[in-house]
Amino acid sequence: MNFEQWVLGHEPLIRTGFFFGVFAIVALWELASPRRVLLLSRRQHWTANLGIVLLNTVIVRLAFPTAAVGMAALGVEKGWGLLNNFDVPFWLAVPLAVVAMDFVIWLQHVMVHAVPALWRLHRVHHADLDYDLTTGTRFHPLEIVLSMGIKFATITLLGAPVLAVVIFEVLLSACATFNHGNIRLPAAVDRALRWFIVTPDMHRVHHSVEDDETNSNFGFNLTWWDRLFGTYREQPRAGQLGMTIGIHGHADPHEVARLPGMLMLPFRGEVTDYAINRRNWGDADRKPAA
DSSP, X not given: OOHHHHHHHTHHHHHHHHHHHHHHHHHHHHHHSBSSOOSSOHHHHHHHHHHHHHHHHHHHHHHOXXXXXXXXXXXXXXXXXXXXXXXXXXXXXXXXXXXXXHHHHHHHHHHHHHSHHHHHHHHXXXXXXXXXXXXXXXXXXXXHHHHHHHXXXXXXXXXXXXXXXXXXXXXXXXXXXHHTOOBOOOHHHHHHHTTTBOOHHHHHGGGBSSHHHHTSOOOSSBSHHHHHTTOOOSSOTTHHHHOOBSOTTOOOHHHHSSHHHHHHGGGSSOOOSSSGGGOOOTTTTSOOOO
């Protein structure tokens, strides 16, 4: 048995171990050094957000029993995708595939902000009234299914190695937990990390109630794409402690902090703002606060 076969056989254990390990570290960090005072009790917030995680886990297991790593293994077996049809050394194919998948996730994130119908689904994530590590797992089931379809297509077209997919899945989970954490980093550390990975202060801007701030900092792992395509914003105008988290018009905890309300949110009201091609930013060029 080679290393890739071992990884394939132990993929669920590897992913689960990293998820709970990073979750525990960030949860303890939030207790020891919180960045902001939260509006909701942890019990209310976690019950809603982890409830939708449990629902999504069941749906994914039923709809996609092979998971992403199974698609990668099938692609290798069938010779599908670019990396399986060109003589690319394994040591290079793995990081290339990880970076390429990271870019596709960035594009997908921009897409769900650009298309009003998809923004309806994605606003379940943004309607959270608080911002902590469970926010990173809060997505509508229909968005999860869409995301899995895009991920499967990307893996197939790339011909991503099994190891690359496992690394990417671990990074996706770990980075989403870290950069949604209500945690405090020293300013110098935050500035240094931002040249490579998304920090909590950087991604928190994306969860601002202000339209133009919401439509910035789309990355989940690498910061390069936002810097390269001009969607990077250093700070919110009101500052990290003064900014408001959430979406205008959706501040009722019964709607956004309970599972039934979260599931129904995409089907309520009209999309008149936030979606990139419906934008009406009267003050988008104002300078952010420090």
